[in-house]
Amino acid sequence: MIDYLIGVDGGGSGTRVRLARADGTELSQGRAGPSGLALGIAAAWAAVDAAVNAAWAGAGLSAAPRASIAIGLGLAGVHHKGWAADFIAADPGYGAIVLDTDASTTLLGAHGGAAGVIVAIGTGSVAQALLADGSVREAGGWGFPAGDEASGGWMGLRAVSLAERVLDGRAAPSAFAQQLIDACGGSRDAIFRWLGQATQTSYASLAPIVVAHAASDSAARAILDAAAAEVAALAHALDPAGVLPLALCGGLGASLRAYLPPPLAARCQAPRGDAASGALRLIAAHLDSPERPPIKASA
Numbered sequence: 001m002i003d004y005l006i007g008v009d010g011g012g013s014g015t016r017v018r019l020a021r022a023d024g025t026e027l028s029q030g031r032a033g034p035s036g037l038a039l040g041i042a043a044a045w046a047a048v049d050a051a052v053n054a055a056w057a058g059a060g061l062s063a064a065p066r067a068s069i070a071i072g073l074g075l076a077g078v079h080h081k082g083w084a085a086d087f088i089a090a091d092p093g094y095g096a097i098v099l100d101t102d103a104s105t106t107l108l109g110a111h112g113g114a115a116g117v118i119v120a121i122g123t124g125s126v127a128q129a130l131l132a133d134g135s136v137r138e139a140g141g142w143g144f145p146a147g148d149e150a151s152g153g154w155m156g157l158r159a160v161s162l163a164e165r166v167l168d169g170r171a172a173p174s175a176f177a178q179q180l181i182d183a184c185g186g187s188r189d190a191i192f193r194w195l196g197q198a199t200q201t202s203y204a205s206l207a208p209i210v211v212a213h214a215a216s217d218s219a220a221r222a223i224l225d226a227a228a229a230e231v232a233a234l235a236h237a238l239d240p241a242g243v244l245p246l247a248l249c250g251g252l253g254a255s256l257r258a259y260l261p262p263p264l265a266a267r268c269q270a271p272r273g274d275a276a277s278g279a280l281r282l283i284a285a286h287l288d289s290p291e292r293p294p295i296k297a298s299a
Contacts (some may be wrong), residue, residue, distance in 0.1 A: 037077025074105025
């Protein structure tokens with residue numbers, strides 16, 4: 001018997017969960033470190049467990065047996081079928097489990113299951129649309145560094161390039177560049193070490209510096225203008241007629257809205273819910289399906 005539902009939003013920067021009773025009444029939320037599958041299956045499950053434990057604590061409840069819990073997860077990296085299968089195989093014993101992409105759960109949360117477009121911009125990026133006929137389309141989400149345009153990782157990669165040029169004397173010093181240099185260690189040798197160990201999450205950690213300087217620094221503004229152009233291209237690819245509502249989601253979505261072309265900005269609306277609430281919708285729909293298998297992996 002399922003007594004509780006858990007919805008999970010997991011990416012390269014962090015994991016967020018929502019805990020609810022079986023009737024959908026939300027009880028608490030929890031957070032933990034990143035659970036994108038590119039970081040490893042064991043690390044992903046460890047982060048999910050930590051966020052779930054935080055949610056139980058926030059609700060003032062002892063953790064229920066996993067067999068009495070149905071969990072829906074939207075995780076970065078699920079497009080990699082091997083990783084998705086390995087993650088499901090490592091299930092620690094939930095009563096029911098559904099795994100989908102973080103884009104899919106973001107789409108469900110942002111428009112409450114109705115037709116619309118999302119561009120999710122966090123450590124990575126992806127765009128999805130739910131069309132009026134019920135079909136789903138996707139653009140972007142190819143992964144860092146070849147894809148994930150407009151994302152925190154994408155911005156950070158361009159920001160580091162500026163820091164390198166300033167240290168070489170190929171670009172003029174600025175407060176923006178100096179903060180980037182300091183964030184990467186403060187010297188040429190330190191930046192070499194930083195680059196040797198940097199992950200997409202490392203690059204994305206520089207994105208808030210870009211956002212903070214955009215109003216006063218032309219180089220930072222140029223990065224955000226280019227990111228906004230990529231967002232516009234993703235939205236147009238999914239909805240060329242421009243008739244569907246658009247929600248910018250993820251940690252950097254709100255920051256980019258001001259840089260969008262005005263017609264596109266006018267179509268933007270605040271997300272109705274987040275990806276964790278979309279994951280709750282995902283698992284609830286699975287439980288309501290009369291033909292559901294006991295465990296389902298969807299990717």
